[in-house]
Amino acid sequence: MELQLGLPLPTHNFIEKFDLNNDGFDPKDDMVGLKPWNCEDGYLGNKRSFEVAFGKNIKGGSQELPLLSWSGQPNDEDDWKGEKKISCSINMNDVEENQVVGWPPIKSWRKKMFHHQHQGVHVVNRNYRMVAGNHENGAGSNTRYVKVKMEGVAITRKIDLRHYNSYQTLTNSLTSKFAKCQNLEKDAAHFTLTYQDRDGDWLIAGDVPWQTFTESVQRLEIVRNAG
Amino acid sequence: MNYFPDEVLEHIFDFVTSQRDRNSVSQVCKPWYKIESSSRQKVFVGNCYAISPERVIERFPGLKSITLKGKPHFADFNLVPPDWGGFVYPWIEAFARNNLGLEELKLKRMIISDECLELISRSFANFKSLVLVSCEGFSTDGLAAIASNCSFLRELDLQENDVEDHRGHWLSCFPDTCTSLVSLNFACLKGDVNLAALERLVARSPNLRSLRLNHAVPLDILQKILMRAPHLVDLGVGSYVHDPDSETYNKLVTALQKCKSVRSLSGFLEAAPQCLSAFHLICPNLTSLNLSYAPGIHGTELRKLIRHCRKLQRLWILDCIGDEGLEVVASTCKDLQEIRVFPSDPFVGNAAVTEVGLVALSSGCPKLHSILYFCQQMTNAALITVAKNRPNFTRFRLCILDPTKPDAVTNQPLDEGFGAIVHSCKGLRRLSMSGRLTDKVFLYIGMYAEQLEMISIAFAGDTDKGMQYLLNGCKKLRKLEIRDCPFGNAALLMDVGKYETMRSLWMSSCNVTLGGCKSLAKKMPMLNVEIINETDQMDISADDRQKAEKMFLYRTLAGRRKDAPEFVWTL
Numbered sequence: 033m034e035l036q037l038g039l040p041l042p043t044h045n046f047i048e049k050f051d052l053n054n055d056g057f058d059p060k061d062d063m064v065g066l067k068p069w070n071c072e073d074g075y076l077g078n079k080r081s082f083e084v085a086f087g088k089n090i091k092g093g094s095q096e097l098p099l100l101s102w103s104g105q106p107n108d109e110d111d112w113k114g115e116k117k118i119s120c121s122i123n124m125n126d127v128e129e130n131q132v133v134g135w136p137p138i139k140s141w142r143k144k145m146f147h148h149q150h151q152g153v154h155v156v157n158r159n160y161r162m163v164a165g166n167h168e169n170g171a172g173s174n175t176r177y178v179k180v181k182m183e184g185v186a187i188t189r190k191i192d193l194r195h196y197n198s199y200q201t202l203t204n205s206l207t208s209k210f211a212k213c214q215n216l217e218k219d220a221a222h223f224t225l226t227y228q229d230r231d232g233d234w235l236i237a238g239d240v241p242w243q244t245f246t247e248s249v250q251r252l253e254i255v256r257n258a259g
Numbered sequence: 260m261n262y263f264p265d266e267v268l269e270h271i272f273d274f275v276t277s278q279r280d281r282n283s284v285s286q287v288c289k290p291w292y293k294i295e296s297s298s299r300q301k302v303f304v305g306n307c308y309a310i311s312p313e314r315v316i317e318r319f320p321g322l323k324s325i326t327l328k329g330k331p332h333f334a335d336f337n338l339v340p341p342d343w344g345g346f347v348y349p350w351i352e353a354f355a356r357n358n359l360g361l362e363e364l365k366l367k368r369m370i371i372s373d374e375c376l377e378l379i380s381r382s383f384a385n386f387k388s389l390v391l392v393s394c395e396g397f398s399t400d401g402l403a404a405i406a407s408n409c410s411f412l413r414e415l416d417l418q419e420n421d422v423e424d425h426r427g428h429w430l431s432c433f434p435d436t437c438t439s440l441v442s443l444n445f446a447c448l449k450g451d452v453n454l455a456a457l458e459r460l461v462a463r464s465p466n467l468r469s470l471r472l473n474h475a476v477p478l479d480i481l482q483k484i485l486m487r488a489p490h491l492v493d494l495g496v497g498s499y500v501h502d503p504d505s506e507t508y509n510k511l512v513t514a515l516q517k518c519k520s521v522r523s524l525s526g527f528l529e530a531a532p533q534c535l536s537a538f539h540l541i542c543p544n545l546t547s548l549n550l551s552y553a554p555g556i557h558g559t560e561l562r563k564l565i566r567h568c569r570k571l572q573r574l575w576i577l578d579c580i581g582d583e584g585l586e587v588v589a590s591t592c593k594d595l596q597e598i599r600v601f602p603s604d605p606f607v608g609n610a611a612v613t614e615v616g617l618v619a620l621s622s623g624c625p626k627l628h629s630i631l632y633f634c635q636q637m638t639n640a641a642l643i644t645v646a647k648n649r650p651n652f653t654r655f656r657l658c659i660l661d662p663t664k665p666d667a668v669t670n671q672p673l674d675e676g677f678g679a680i681v682h683s684c685k686g687l688r689r690l691s692m693s694g695r696l697t698d699k700v701f702l703y704i705g706m707y708a709e710q711l712e713m714i715s716i717a718f719a720g721d722t723d724k725g726m727q728y729l730l731n732g733c734k735k736l737r738k739l740e741i742r743d744c745p746f747g748n749a750a751l752l753m754d755v756g757k758y759e760t761m762r763s764l765w766m767s768s769c770n771v772t773l774g775g776c777k778s779l780a781k782k783m784p785m786l787n788v789e790i791i792n793e794t795d796q797m798d799i800s801a802d803d804r805q806k807a808e809k810m811f812l813y814r815t816l817a818g819r820r821k822d823a824p825e826f827v828w829t830l
Contacts, residue, residue, distance in 0.1 A: 199500035
């Protein structure tokens with residue numbers, strides 16, 4: 033699919049109606065209480081860079097973007113001439129490890145669905161990334177290993193439940209793990225995932241919310257469906 | 260019209276239903292004001308603190324239906340501390356005390372307690388409809404009160420609320436005589452429900468048209484329910500981890516075949532592939548589909564499903580559908596009007612959609628006018644193309660997961676792209692932006708976004724000018740919310756009268772100071788200027804040069820609110 037540049041990039045047409053000479057705003061008057069420009073601190077003029085806003089140190093060497101300038105617009109010499117800004121790129125690993133309050137702007141209960149995702153490797157989705165293992169994530173350990181046995185298979189495996197965020201991701205992963213080394217059919221419809229909870233009872237996985245499940249599961253077993 | 264008796268005028272006004280139109284009617288002359296006010300049944304209060312309940316009751320004594328909104332929008336994203344406010348109790352208490360014949364209550368972002376729910380259930384004999392959106396403060400006990408006492412209940416619709424779940428007995432509280440239910444939505448409840456009671460309830464509700472279940476309703480029960488309610492128009496299903504055995508599957512297919520009226524489908528917190536494929540049966544008739552709660556569904560399964568949905572008008576989906584999937588949407592869903600693409604992973608670099616998907620949608624869907632799009636990256640070229648393809652956007656919300664990311668190809672700010680959007684989409688009413696943005700984008704918005712009513716800004720702009728262009732230019736602006744932008748007192752105080760023409764302004768992590776806010780509050784007594792102070796160091800007599808970390812101001816006829824917690828100061 034080709035992207036075409038549709039509208040011509042806006043030029044002086046946009047500025048004609050708005051006479052900047054008369055708007056009377058002097059940038060110097062605006063700087064009440066603001067720190068002076070200092071890119072080393074991470075301040076881009078008046079604007080805090082992303083890293084400074086969230087207390088991250090800019091990991092060096094990633095300032096590759098060209099200088100932005102306002103040139104080419106008539107009537108704007110008063111305000112923008114000579115103002116150059118340096119844009120620093122965001123180091124993506126930094127952003128991952130530090131969660132910005134309220135970003136991305138999705139409702140809290142949606143975010144709870146992602147609760148388990150940021151602690152390990154994603155198995156679903158083609159965009160999975162290796163995330164650094166040493167996350168501070170509040171109380172609790174970072175791993176949740178349980179044994180998984182499959183009916184008819186001699187070897188018991190061990191998996192870290194923190195790597196999954198839903199029953200579907202768990203069953204998909206288990207299916208591919210066991211099918212690989214056992215030459216079994218990949219069709220998950222013939223198997224049922226069961227688990228032993230804290231009380232020692234064996235239950236079918238999927239009846240309780242995912243989070244409740246991960247808190248109470250002790251071990252897993254994949255059984256063949258009867259018939 | 261002056262010679263018509265009041266009853267005739269009232270009858271004519273009955274045909275005027277929208278609140279805006281009725282407001283206009285009431286401003287024509289005094290007699291019209293009186294008649295309109297005494298006959299208005301439906302009232303919308305966009306900010307529960309803008310007016311007192313007593314005043315509303317005084318003006319609209321015939322009130323039967325009210326919508327109230329509480330917390331600021333950014334409360335959805337944890338920017339507002341709990342207990343900030345938005346309590347509905349005083350309203351209900353006033354309605355009850357004044358013997359109002361309340362029939363419908365719709366709340367958004369408010370706090371409602373079990374006691375309040377019980378008060379509602381006992382005070383209004385004709386109570387018919389309760390819709391709670393993003394509310395909290397109640398448990399299933401409150402729902403039990405509503406179920407037990409509201410004999411004519413038609414609608415109980417719980418959307419995305421935080422409900423304390425005391426397990427499933429509330430459903431059993433609907434008496435056997437209750438047969439009036441039209442709409443029941445308990446999808447947001449986390450706990451179990453009494454499945455037998457649910458089945459019986461559905462069986463005795465011949466008017467049931469909308470049913471949204473929670474995750475705890477298994478497939479075999481769903482199938483039985485569908486057999487009893489073949490006239491459903493709106494269906495929300497549960498969570499299906501395992502593919503069903505063939506008997507259950509066949510029964511499900513049979514049940515779905517009978518549901519010829521289903522136009523809206525949602526739920527699916529988990530959906531095993533074979534289970535999902537059973538629903539392909541109802542896809543051809545669907546106009547609304549919400550699969551945004553299911554991070555485990557593979558892109559391939561989603562694409563398979565979408566190909567059956569030719570009549571779709573509204574789609575909420577996760578980005579695991581990918582750009583490829585959006586291209587399928589664009590080629591299949593020619594009636595699409597609204598789409599929301601949510602992130603399945605909130606971290607930068609992991610979003611599976613880019614500008615490619617957005618351009619495909621804009622090109623393939625001629626009726627598309629409302630979009631919420633979380634993506635990994637964007638380019639000016641793409642936005643310019645989208646603007647050219649789709650000048651009919653009324654709501655355009657773009658969220659790039661890295662909020663200051665520039666054009667992914669040219670590394671320029673996205674000013675030109677968003678400029679093109681506001682220039683082309685002359686009917687744009689709501690806008691959210693992200694990515695690297697300078698003051699220039701605000702210049703464009705101020706110049707071109709004449710119909711803009713609500714705008715959300717984050718990590719954008721360079722100087723006060725940005726905010727000034729906005730306030731100067733957007734004549735119809737009602738709600739402005741800003742976070743992490745370098746706008747300070749000069750912008751805030753430029754045009755203080757403007758805020759009386761707006762519902763509210765939110766500014767957090769900007770450069771406005773306590774002094775600036777105090778100055779504004781002094782000049783504008785009809786505004787409540789509230790500072791949310793979450794740190795211990797600051798107190799009201801603190802240095803005025805200190806930054807006001809969170810400020811929320813709104814116009815009001817009710818004066819400063821009396822229920823503000825300690826950490827909220829009204830200046």
